[in-house]
Amino acid sequence: MLKYTLLFLILIASLLWLFWLWPFWGMPFNAQRHGKPPLTPAWALECWMWEDDANTAARVDELLRGYAGHDIPVRSIILDSPWSTRYNDFIIDTLRYPQPEEWFHRLQNDGYRVVLWMTSMVNSDNKDTKIKNARAWFDVVKKQGFLTGIGNQVNWWKGRGGFIDYSNPAALQWWRARQEKIFDYGIDGWKLDGTATFFSSKYSGVSLPYGKTFSGRITTRQYMDLYYREEFRHGVQRNPEFVTLARALDGDYIHPEGFAPIDAAPVTWVGDQEHIWQAADCETVFADKIFGGSEGLETAIRDVLNSAKLGYNIIGSDIAGFSGREIPPRLYIRWAQFSTFCGLFLNGGHGERALWKRSPQELEIIRKFSWLHTELVPYMYSYVVSAHEGRQVLQRPTGQGYHYLFGDDFLVAPIFRDSLEKTVYLPPGKWHYLFDDREVIAGGSILQRSFPLDEFPVFVRDGAIVPLAIERPYSGFGDQSSIGFTTWLIYPEGKNQFTRNYPGDSAATTVIVEKKEHELSIRFSGRQTPHILLISAEEIPESVALDGRILTPGSDWFFNTAKQRIRIKTEFYKNCNYRIVF
Numbered sequence: 343m344l345k346y347t348l349l350f351l352i353l354i355a356s357l358l359w360l361f362w363l364w365p366f367w368g369m370p371f372n373a374q375r376h377g378k379p380p381l382t383p384a385w386a387l388e389c390w391m392w393e394d395d396a397n398t399a400a401r402v403d404e405l406l407r408g409y410a411g412h413d414i415p416v417r418s419i420i421l422d423s424p425w426s427t428r429y430n431d432f433i434i435d436t437l438r439y440p441q442p443e444e445w446f447h448r449l450q451n452d453g454y455r456v457v458l459w460m461t462s463m464v465n466s467d468n469k470d471t472k473i474k475n476a477r478a479w480f481d482v483v484k485k486q487g488f489l490t491g492i493g494n495q496v497n498w499w500k501g502r503g504g505f506i507d508y509s510n511p512a513a514l515q516w517w518r519a520r521q522e523k524i525f526d527y528g529i530d531g532w533k534l535d536g537t538a539t540f541f542s543s544k545y546s547g548v549s550l551p552y553g554k555t556f557s558g559r560i561t562t563r564q565y566m567d568l569y570y571r572e573e574f575r576h577g578v579q580r581n582p583e584f585v586t587l588a589r590a591l592d593g594d595y596i597h598p599e600g601f602a603p604i605d606a607a608p609v610t611w612v613g614d615q616e617h618i619w620q621a622a623d624c625e626t627v628f629a630d631k632i633f634g635g636s637e638g639l640e641t642a643i644r645d646v647l648n649s650a651k652l653g654y655n656i657i658g659s660d661i662a663g664f665s666g667r668e669i670p671p672r673l674y675i676r677w678a679q680f681s682t683f684c685g686l687f688l689n690g691g692h693g694e695r696a697l698w699k700r701s702p703q704e705l706e707i708i709r710k711f712s713w714l715h716t717e718l719v720p721y722m723y724s725y726v727v728s729a730h731e732g733r734q735v736l737q738r739p740t741g742q743g744y745h746y747l748f749g750d751d752f753l754v755a756p757i758f759r760d761s762l763e764k765t766v767y768l769p770p771g772k773w774h775y776l777f778d779d780r781e782v783i784a785g786g787s788i789l790q791r792s793f794p795l796d797e798f799p800v801f802v803r804d805g806a807i808v809p810l811a812i813e814r815p816y817s818g819f820g821d822q823s824s825i826g827f828t829t830w831l832i833y834p835e836g837k838n839q840f841t842r843n844y845p846g847d848s849a850a851t852t853v854i855v856e857k858k859e860h861e862l863s864i865r866f867s868g869r870q871t872p873h874i875l876l877i878s879a880e881e882i883p884e885s886v887a888l889d890g891r892i893l894t895p896g897s898d899w900f901f902n903t904a905k906q907r908i909r910i911k912t913e914f915y916k917n918c919n920y921r922i923v924f
Contacts, residue, residue: 375567377605379655379729380574382685383583384845385417385455385530386609386656387719387726389712392420392690394664399439405696406454412698413814414709415716418455420533420587420690424471428479429500430460432520435472446527457531457587458524462538462569464489465503480504488513490565491554496540505541508568510556518576531585531609532573536592536601541565563599570602585609587686590649590657593641600652609656609686612645613637617666617693619673619759638663639677640758643744646684650737650746655729656722657737658686662693669693671704672760672795678708679798680756682715683748685722685736707796710816717817720809720828720842725749727843742767751806752776755799762792764799772804774833779878780906804835807853809842812874819876827911829874834862844869866918875920877908886910887921 391409393401402419409416427433434442449456466480473479480503484493489504496502507513541562542549551562560568570588577584588602590610602610618638642659649657661681662674681687689695689712697705725736738747745755745767753773755766771785777797782804783789793799802808808831812820820829828842834857841852849869856863864875882901886893886908893899899910908922 375563376600376603376653378732379604379653379726379735380606380608381730382608382656382726383585384719384723384726385583386585387685387722388417388716389415389687390418390420390457390689391416391695392422392688393695394422394690394692397422397424397438399445406449406452408696408698412705412709414697414705415712416454418457418530419449420457420459422459422533422690423500423535424468425458427472428476429465429468429471429503430463430506430520431476431479432460432524434524437472443527446529450528455530456528457533457585458529459533459535460573461498461500461535462506462508462541462565463498463500463503464506465501466495467501467503469500474501483516486512486516487556488516490541491543494543494553496542498537498540505538505553505565507555508565508572509558509560513556514572521576525580528581530581530583531587532577533587534570534573534589534602536589538562538566538569539597539601566597566601567603567606571606574606574608587611589613590652590654591645593637593645594648600649600654604653604655607654610649610654610658611686611688612642612649612657612659614664614691615639615642615659617663617669617673638758639673639680640744642677643680643756643758647737647739647744647746650735651739653729653735655726655735656685658684658688660691661687661689662691664691666692670760671701674700674704675707675795676757676798679711680754680758682711682718682798683752683754683756683800685725687712687715703795710796711798713814714817717810717812717819717829718808720811721749721751723845724809724841724843740767740769748800751803751808753801753803755801757793757799762794763790764793765790766799766801768801772835773801774804774878776800776802779833802831802833804833805838805855806831806833807838807840807855808832809840809851820874824874827872827874827913829876831876832864833878841868860924862920862922862924864920864922866915870915870918872913873911875908875910875912877910877922878906879908879924880906881924883908883922883924885923888912888915889917889919 425435427435446456464480464483466477468474468476483489488507490507493504495504506517541553542551543553552559574586577586585608587609588607590600591612615637620638620640621636646657646659658681661677662669694700697708722736729735740746748754755764757764766789768785768787768789773783773785810819810829810831812824812829815821830853832855834855837856839852839854841850843850851868851871854865886899901908
């Protein structure tokens with residue numbers, strides 16, 4: 343009898359595992375679940391910043407002043423929990439954030455975007471908020487029938503509460519009314535944390551991955567999809583450039599089909615990691631992690647690439663990790679460099695984030711790579727359009743270790759150990775090392791090199807055409823004189839083309855580059871924009887012509903012998919056909 347009981351329990355446990363976690367496309371709650379990635383607004387591709395130690399307006403202002411004063415780019419600010427008086431009551435705690443309306447508007451007037459943390463929970467007990475005992479509030483919401491089940495509660499990392507019923511129109515209307523004031527402040531997004539994964543029901547003390555809602559019994563997976571889709575849909579209705587920052591993956595076993603449906607995931611992150619290189623480096627269990635365990639930079643890289651395999655497009659991780667106190671300097675640098683070549687550059691979590699209070703080396707190197715990521719926004723945005731149209735996503739693993747292609751043109755071999763040495767597996771073709779691109783390296787080979795802390799294993803293929811938005815000199819591709827111009831980084835080889843897409847505009851600019859034995863042609867079509875061409879070349883040209891007009895060397899174009907690069911700056915043109923003869 344005991345044998346059959348054990349077999350029965352194993353069968354039930356297996357079914358629960360399959361229903362809750364694993365994607366069987368034929369099953370009703372998983373069939374055709376993922377759609378195409380939405381159009382992520384360009385601002386969300388720039389650098390994000392947040393902290394989770396003070397959680398006050400004063401600390402945010404201090405960080406922003408410091409970043410601006412030290413010329414480190416920041417576009418978006420996350421206010422993580424606890425910013426409200428109770429979790430998800432959407433009432434700002436004015437002790438932490440005094441005069442919120444004025445403060446929010448000042449941030450926006452200064453060019454920042456503001457994203458607030460939220461979940462799907464209505465709590466009776468709160469861990470860190472101003473109001474910790476919210477039993478009376480919870481009971482009122484429960485009595486109105488706005489929670490799933492009969493108001494069943496679960497314990498989660500911020501307290502105890504029930505789930506808002508997204509399938510109940512009255513509940514949704516109440517929930518939206520609570521959010522109204524926050525939207526009036528002009529917020530730009532929600533950070534949707536992963537409480538929906540705890541949606542369940544208890545039978546005889548056993549949690550099952552189903553729950554009762556206004557529309558009927560649904561699975562955990564269905565509730566998760568309602569949560570992510572409803573919050574994204576409503577946000578975009580209020581603000582066309584609204585984003586939700588949602589979780590993509592968290593390891594190999596917790597929802598390996600992905601937390602948020604891809605069509606409701608304009609920006610995603612993987613987490614949570616500690617301030618460590620690899621999981622084996624840490625034996626501490628952190629109480630602020632949702633699922634426990636030990637994770638580091640290597641885990642973040644793995645989860646980002648696995649998310650890309652699933653079809654998520656704009657993905658990142660908390661630079662230097664989320665959990666812990668002290669951030670090792672070299673870890674901070676290498677994590678920032680990896681994040682430079684991800685869609686999301688997310689600098690935040692616990693630990694000191696004021697780079698000017700850390701080492702000068704960290705400040706200089708992370709500033710350089712923060713600007714390089716910002717410069718790559720035009721390139722990345724074209725892959726936002728590509729993925730939205732059902733074509734290629736931004737990152738594509740090569741199958742060699744944690745190497746991946748960033749777009750079609752960059753090969754990234756991230757460093758995830760505290761070592762300068764790295765073995766790089768170059769795909770077939772010809773490649774240039776991005777931080778000294780004079781040398782042409784044969785692909786299909788294994789490269790063993792030492793990479794100093796101010797460089798990173800990134801290679802750009804021969805034939806690449808890369809649009810950049812340059813504003814500063816740190817990356818070496820331009821300076822303040824490049825502002826207002828698209829800089830096109832070109833490595834001629836055969837015939838290639840690249841189409842740059844523009845946010846909120848159906849127009850595009852296509853550049854076609856064709857290299858012959860002693861001649862190079864570059865043709866522009868589509869939307870006309872001022873531009874700078876940076877063309878890799880081993881020798882100085884004999885002549886450069888634009889639309890049949892010979893350009894003057896030293897004024898119309900320049901050749902940098904040290905960098906082996908032709909530079910042409912053009913503000914106005916008619917047809918924009920270049921002919922370069924060697």
